[in-house]
Amino acid sequence: MSAMNGANTQPISQNPDVRLLGKMLGDVIRAYGGEKLYRQTEYIRSTSVDRFRGVEGAGASDRGLGALSLDDTLNFVRGFMLFSLLANLAEDRQGLAQEEGATVAEAFARLQAEGVGVDAIIKMLANSLIVPVLTAHPTEVRRKSIIDHKNRIASLMALRDKGHITTADGDDIESAIYRQIALLWQTRPLRTEKLFVTDEIENARSYMQEVFLTALPKLYMGWEKALGARPPGFVRLGTWIGGDRDGNPFVDAETLQFAITRDGGTAIRHYLDAIHQLGAEISISSGMSDTPEEVMSLAERSGDTAPSRADEPYRRALSGIYARLAATHVALIGDPPPRPSSLRGQPYGGPDELRSDLITVASGLARDGDGALSSGGALGRLIRAVEIFGFHLATLDLRQNSDVHERVVAELFKTAGVTPDYAALDEKARVQLLISELSHNRPLAGEWTACSDETAKELAIVRAAAKAQANFGGQAITTYNISKTESVSDMLEVYVVLKQAGLYRVAEDGTPSASIMSVPLFETIADLQAAPETMRAFFAIPHMSALAKSRGHQEVMIGYSDSNKDGGYLTSTWALYEASSALAQVFDEAGVAMQLFHGRGGAVGRGGGSAFGAILAQPQGTVQGRIRITEQGEVIAAKYGTVDNAVTSLETMASATMLATLSRDQINKADVVRFKAAMAELSANAFTYYRGLVYETKGFRSFFRQMTPIGEIATLKIGSRPSSRTASDRIEDLRAIPWVFSWAQARVMLPGWYGTGRALADFADKGLLRAMAGEWSYFQTILANMEMVLAKSDMAIAAHYAGLVEDAALSDALFGRIKDGWTASRDSLLYATGQNHLLEANPALHNSIRLRLPYIEPLNLLQIELMKRYRAGEKDERIGEGIQLTINAIATALRNSG
Numbered sequence: 001m002s003a004m005n006g007a008n009t010q011p012i013s014q015n016p017d018v019r020l021l022g023k024m025l026g027d028v029i030r031a032y033g034g035e036k037l038y039r040q041t042e043y044i045r046s047t048s049v050d051r052f053r054g055v056e057g058a059g060a061s062d063r064g065l066g067a068l069s070l071d072d073t074l075n076f077v078r079g080f081m082l083f084s085l086l087a088n089l090a091e092d093r094q095g096l097a098q099e100e101g102a103t104v105a106e107a108f109a110r111l112q113a114e115g116v117g118v119d120a121i122i123k124m125l126a127n128s129l130i131v132p133v134l135t136a137h138p139t140e141v142r143r144k145s146i147i148d149h150k151n152r153i154a155s156l157m158a159l160r161d162k163g164h165i166t167t168a169d170g171d172d173i174e175s176a177i178y179r180q181i182a183l184l185w186q187t188r189p190l191r192t193e194k195l196f197v198t199d200e201i202e203n204a205r206s207y208m209q210e211v212f213l214t215a216l217p218k219l220y221m222g223w224e225k226a227l228g229a230r231p232p233g234f235v236r237l238g239t240w241i242g243g244d245r246d247g248n249p250f251v252d253a254e255t256l257q258f259a260i261t262r263d264g265g266t267a268i269r270h271y272l273d274a275i276h277q278l279g280a281e282i283s284i285s286s287g288m289s290d291t292p293e294e295v296m297s298l299a300e301r302s303g304d305t306a307p308s309r310a311d312e313p314y315r316r317a318l319s320g321i322y323a324r325l326a327a328t329h330v331a332l333i334g335d336p337p338p339r340p341s342s343l344r345g346q347p348y349g350g351p352d353e354l355r356s357d358l359i360t361v362a363s364g365l366a367r368d369g370d371g372a373l374s375s376g377g378a379l380g381r382l383i384r385a386v387e388i389f390g391f392h393l394a395t396l397d398l399r400q401n402s403d404v405h406e407r408v409v410a411e412l413f414k415t416a417g418v419t420p421d422y423a424a425l426d427e428k429a430r431v432q433l434l435i436s437e438l439s440h441n442r443p444l445a446g447e448w449t450a451c452s453d454e455t456a457k458e459l460a461i462v463r464a465a466a467k468a469q470a471n472f473g474g475q476a477i478t479t480y481n482i483s484k485t486e487s488v489s490d491m492l493e494v495y496v497v498l499k500q501a502g503l504y505r506v507a508e509d510g511t512p513s514a515s516i517m518s519v520p521l522f523e524t525i526a527d528l529q530a531a532p533e534t535m536r537a538f539f540a541i542p543h544m545s546a547l548a549k550s551r552g553h554q555e556v557m558i559g560y561s562d563s564n565k566d567g568g569y570l571t572s573t574w575a576l577y578e579a580s581s582a583l584a585q586v587f588d589e590a591g592v593a594m595q596l597f598h599g600r601g602g603a604v605g606r607g608g609g610s611a612f613g614a615i616l617a618q619p620q621g622t623v624q625g626r627i628r629i630t631e632q633g634e635v636i637a638a639k640y641g642t643v644d645n646a647v648t649s650l651e652t653m654a655s656a657t658m659l660a661t662l663s664r665d666q667i668n669k670a671d672v673v674r675f676k677a678a679m680a681e682l683s684a685n686a687f688t689y690y691r692g693l694v695y696e697t698k699g700f701r702s703f704f705r706q707m708t709p710i711g712e713i714a715t716l717k718i719g720s721r722p723s724s725r726t727a728s729d730r731i732e733d734l735r736a737i738p739w740v741f742s743w744a745q746a747r748v749m750l751p752g753w754y755g756t757g758r759a760l761a762d763f764a765d766k767g768l769l770r771a772m773a774g775e776w777s778y779f780q781t782i783l784a785n786m787e788m789v790l791a792k793s794d795m796a797i798a799a800h801y802a803g804l805v806e807d808a809a810l811s812d813a814l815f816g817r818i819k820d821g822w823t824a825s826r827d828s829l830l831y832a833t834g835q836n837h838l839l840e841a842n843p844a845l846h847n848s849i850r851l852r853l854p855y856i857e858p859l860n861l862l863q864i865e866l867m868k869r870y871r872a873g874e875k876d877e878r879i880g881e882g883i884q885l886t887i888n889a890i891a892t893a894l895r896n897s898g
Contacts, residue, residue, distance in 0.1 A: 008207040015487050017090035017157065018851070019195040021181070025086060026184050029079050040064060040072060041079050048854040066863055072880040073862060073887060081889030082184055085142075086894060087151055090821055091848060092638065092645055093157060102612045105226040106654035115582050118228065125234050127552075129595065130627035132650070132659050133238035133397065133641075134207070135632040136200040141190055142892065144203055149184045154642055155178055159834065164709045166829070190716075190884050197242060197255045201262060205243050207640050208393055209266045212237050215646035216388055217381035223654075228261040233388040235654055238628060239263070240397035247401070247462070248481045253460035255388040258478055259396055260468040265333040267385075267393040269356070272325055272337050274382045281378070282365075285311045295364035296329055300356060303343045312360060321357050324348055331392065332471050346666040350473055351390040392476035398465060398516070399481040400458070408455045409434075409493045412444040412500070415451070427487050431541075432568040434492035437544055437774040438512065443500050465516065469503075474515055481557055481597070485520035486527055492544075494518040512543045517551065517598065523559035525687075527565040531556065532582035540589035548592045551624060555598035558582060561736030568690030568755040574683035574783055583620040588621075598797050610647070612785070615656035618764070638895065662847050675772050682759045690755035693817060694731060697812045701731060706805045707815075708742035709867060710734075712883045744792075745890055746801040747860060748818060752789030756823025766831065773832040784842075790826050791838045791849050792894055795819050797860045804867060852893045859889050 029622025030038040044064040068076055101110060111121060126761065156177045159167065197399040216235065224230050245251045266443040291313045302320025323345030328335045329345040348354050383589075410422035418424070419433060429836070437444070443665055445451065445459065468476045468781050480494050495518050498504045504514040522531040535556065539545045549552040558579060580596060588592035615627065631639065639649040662820055667675070696702060705711065731739070743750045765768060772779040798815070805811035839846035865885035870879050 014764060015090050017093055018087050020092060021086040021153070021177075022083060024081070024178050024181050025082055025185075028185050030293070031181060032185050033075050035046070035081070037072060037075050037079075040068065041076055044076065044858050045080075045854070046484050048858055051857075052850070052854045055171055063858065063861070065858060065865075068862075070882065073866075073882050074878060076858060077862065077885040077889050078189060080859055081189065081892050082181070083855055083886065084852060084889065085150055085184070086153070086181070087851060088638070089154055089157075089891035090894070092641070093154060101659070102652045102655050103226075104223050104651060104655050104658065107658045108226055111662050112666055120661065121658070122227065122229055122231065124625050124661055125657070126232050127593070128232075128234040128627075128861075129628070129655065130235045130653050130662075131238040131395070131628040132631045132653065133240060133597075133628055134204045134394070134636060135240040135244065135630050136204070137199070138370065140446070141771075142637070143187075144206070145187050146184065146189060147641065149180050149187065151641060153180045156180065161417055169339045174712045189880065191889055197248070197250050198258055199241050201255070204239055204636070205262055205266055205393075206464070207636060208237065208239075208263065211646045212394075212428065212642050213267070213385060213389065214648065215271050215640075215643045216455035217384040218643070218649055219647055219654075220384050220388075221381065225412045230563070234625075235650055236388050237394040238397060239394040240399055240481070241632075243396045243461075243465075243477070244399040244481075245404075246399050252457055253464040256396070256464045256608055258463060260392065261333055263393040263396070264391050264472045264476070265329065267389045268325060268329045268333070268392060269337055270321060270389075271382065271386065272329070272339065273320045275318055275325065276339065278378055278382070279315050279322065281313040282318065282361075283312060284298065284314050284368075287311055289368050290463065292364040292367055294360050298360055303345075314364070316841075317357075317361055318378040319343060320345065321354070321361075324357075327352060328354075328391070331776070348391075351386050353384060355386045358386065374734045390473050390475050392468075392472040395475050395479075396468070396475065396477050397479050397481055398461065399521075401483045402455065402485055402493070404458065404815065405482070405493040405497060406489065406880035407460045409496050410454060410471070412496070415449060418444070427489055429538075431492065432490040434489060434496060435541060435543065437496055438492065438499065438504065439506060439510070441499070441506055444496070445500055455530065458497060459500055461505060461514070462498055466501040466503055469515055476817070477518045479555060479597075480826060481521050483521050483523065484527075485534070486530070487540070488534060491518045491520055491534075491538055492541075496613075507649060511550070513550065514545045514547060517555060519555045519557055521557040521597075521599065522579065523566075523577050523599075525561035525563055525571060527561060528558065530577040531558075531579045532586050535583060536586045536589075539586070539592065545590060545592070546589070552586070552737065553595045555595040555597055555628070557599055559599040560845065561599065561740070564738045564751050565731070565734075565739050567687050568694075569752055570686035570759060570782070570787065571683045571690065574679050577619055577679075577778060579621040584619065584622045584624075589790065591625055593626065594622065594627070595624070596622060597628040597630075599630050610781070612656045613777070613781045613784065615660050617778040619778075620665050623657055624659045625655055627653075627658060629753055634891070634895065643834055670823045671771070673778050674768065678763070678768055679771065679779070680754075682763060684764055686759035688755075689821070691756045693754065693814070693821075696800045697814065699807065700814060702807070703805055703810055703814045704731070704742075707811070708740055708746045708748075709799050709863065709887060710742040712870070712880075713738050713742055713745070713868065713887060716884055717879065718878065722860055741891070744894055745860075745887060746823075747787045747792075747794040747856075748801075749793040750818065750859060751791075753786050753825045754818070754821050756786060757821050757823070757828050759823045760828035766888040769828075770834065773834075783833060787829055787833075787838055787842075788845065788849075790822070790829065791846070793822065794853075794857070794860075795822055797857060800861065800864050804864065804871075856890055856893045859886050859893070862886055863890070 026038065026042070028040060033041075048064060101107060108121065110119070132782075156173055157166070160173050160177075164173060167176055180255065216237070219235070220231065220233075239259070242251065242255045294318055296313055299322060300315035303314045303323065304316040304319040311317070319341075320343065323341040323343035325348065326337050326339075326341040327345040328347040329335075362383065365379070388813060406423060411432070412420045413419045416436070422433070423431065425433065445455075447463075465477045478759050480498065482494055484490065488866045495504045495514060498514060498516055498518070503516050504512065506512050520531070520534065522534075535554075538580065539548065556577050560572065560576065561576055566572070567575065583596075586593055595883050596618075598614075611629065615623065638645070640646040665672075760769065775785055795818075798818075802811045803817040805815075830836070831843065832840070835841055839849070863883060866879050866882045866886065
């Protein structure tokens with residue numbers, strides 16, 4: 001497509017990858033869709049681009065949308081979706097925006113310049129833990145097949161960068177890229193079946209296998225050079241897919257076992273492949289080198305008596321290691337690996353035993369010559385992989401709602417004759433009873449105790465967790481997150497449930513231990529405000545204080561999504577900031593290290609935005625070298641879709657954590673006091689505006705459900721869990737993901753800004769706002785994220801969605817308030833930052849968004865027209881498919897819409 005190659009738009013022309021891929025896509029549409037579709041698509045594209053460029057008369061021109069039949073519409077939407085997909089690929093190839101200072105080497109240099117010594121940095125890292133936690137939250141609209149084709153194109157483009165003309169198989173590279181785009185064009189973009197939990201587990205596992213197993217060891221090699229010392233394994237991998245039951249009735253003991261086994265098998269097979277390759281490489285003969293006794297002993301124990309390897313002790317040693325690991329695969333996974341061993345080996349008792357044998361091989365190589373054969377290389381990466389991935393690959397979190405735990409514990413107490421009605425007790429009485437129950441090891445229920453289905457399911461989960469730890473190691477499962485934590489009893493109930501599987505125990509001297517930690521999740525504004533007192537009361541219990549101190553830290557999870565839906569963007573961010581600061585003080589008083597788990601989403605309304613900026617913006621003293629962050633949906637593909645992107649993303653998290661922990665605060669205390677007082681006032685006013693619109697305005701619920709495609713989004717087969725926690729249509733019961741997703745589709749992005757603009761406009765001291773925007777990283781991050789959202793929103797398009805509301809007077813009134821709030825947000829932000837237009841200070845992001853806008857507007861207009869027909873009762877299946885395609889295409893173009 002001649003114009004799709006970008007000749008008419010400056011942002012496209014600045015990226016030759018977009019120009020190349022866009023031209024190829026145009027050629028594919030012409031070849032496979034026909035000349036008519038090509039010309040229709042090109043006309044719509046060019047007129048839309050002209051309008052955005054301000055070409056005279058373009059605003060009044062025919063958009064060309066009315067000429068599309070239903071079949072044409074489906075094909076047109078696919079074309080625009082694929083252009084956005086390829087534009088995303090081109091941007092990602094330029095690297096995720098590597099912010100200044102966002103590498104470990106740069107962070108190391110900055111800390112040294114501030115007087116922080118190498119020993120202090122290494123000591124901090126020895127007690128650090130940084131974990132991206134992959135979740136199954138349904139915000140990824142693209143099928144895995146689509147993402148796979150995109151990644152193949154990225155690999156081919158990388159070869160092209162290196163000057164290659166052909167692939168390793170002899171194929172012409174540009175022809176191969178064209179074929180992949182042609183395959184994309186002919187690949188069904190929508191899932192026809194709803195995802196099962198096992199599908200979500202497999203999707204995440206593919207990223208772990210194809211990306212993380214390579215990216216993390218590669219990163220550690222670079223960090224070792226930057227630090228001049230071998231750092232501990234402080235960056236690891238987490239997931240809660242298969243263990244997160246909150247609102248998902250399809251997760252049970254079987255899915256947990258499936259997740260653990262599939263992930264563990266992936267890790268072990270990776271090690272087997274690496275050992276096989278090492279065996280082929282390390283051909284050292286005992287006649288050509290002095291072999292240490294330890295290596296000879298390992299070789300003799302291997303059982304490898306092949307004459308051809310009689311003088312090759314390293315190969316024989318590796319044969320024995322391979323045989324033991326293959327036997328481990330059989331013992332843990334239940335079947336032999338793809339390449340079984342011909343030797344008989346005893347299964348390893350754990351990953352530490354495997355690591356010990358590999359260290360023996362490495363130490364032997366180090367003693368000969370200059371040690372070059374042992375340093376780094378494949379063996380070094382393998383040893384590092386075993387250290388960080390173990391036999392489990394990714395640590396699996398458990399999660400459930402506190403209401404479920406309350407019912408389960410109440411039933412267990414009643415069945416065991418402890419108390420007939422636990423639910424009727426007040427908090428003080430509950431805590432006393434729970435503490436008493438946690439002072440001994442007698443279980444409340446045996447394996448054959450008759451229980452309700454719910455209680456039986458929860459007990460089966462913790463028993464499966466105990467089995468997972470026994471088989472795959474203690475790191476297989478370490479935390480149990482409690483949604484809707486409101487009190488200490490919510491945390492203690494989890495330990496009572498864990499106790500039934502032996503995961504909480506008391507020693508003879510009364511000292512408690514638990515191999516899985518009870519972790520509170522504070523989500524709503526009220527819960528966040530109560531969090532410090534909840535944790536203070538928790539630490540006041542001797543058994544719980546002893547438990548936390550023996551472990552060395554206690555984790556607290558803070559939720560961005562529900563706090564935003566509850567109180568709006570500004571109040572949510574401030575409540576999270578204040579709760580983190582207050583919690584740090586409580587933990588300091590208790591003498592326990594704090595580990596915060598940030599429940600972030602991709603969209604700004606759910607904590608999205610720059611991870612580097614977000615970590616640096618955390619209150620002083622709250623990071624402490626330990627941080628876990630959820631990664632989900634489209635964010636996983638964007639940040640971890642390739643090894644290079646994963647390296648950049650993980651490097652960013654590590655460097656930001658180092659700086660947030662050890663770097664000096666650049667703001668003096670007097671300014672901090674002023675800034676915090678201003679934020680408290682801004683937050684209170686923003687909360688009033690937000691709650692006033694969303695929860696206190698009559699008719700808002702109907703307005704929201706009719707204006708946005710919330711109902712249509714629910715038909716997408718993008719996740720295994722329901723979109724609402726209950727059958728209610730109340731906003732309080734709606735999950736945060738569809739709440740944010742639907743506002744993004746309608747181009748309002750309300751969760752990312754509403755209430756903030758009015759609060760900023762009402763604030764009297766505008767000079768103070770400018771000072772905060774210039775000096776305070778926390779406030780800078782707030783404004784930067786809101787600015788991105790405002791740039792992606794469009795009130796003119798949103799007005800068309802408002803026209804879907806049946807009550808015109810209600811629509812005019814409520815949309816008028818929203819539009820005024822948007823204007824106030826934009827104007828206040830520009831004043832505070834001293835800019836003339838949105839993203840003036842971030843030209844790369846400005847160009848990225850401007851590139852996409854002409855391709856989103858036609859999709860929005862088509863979506864609105866299809867929604868009208870669908871809601872009017874038209875039965876043609878292509879209408880529903882068209883709506884789903886537009887949702888997919890708009891989300892792809894916006895990138896972080898969910």
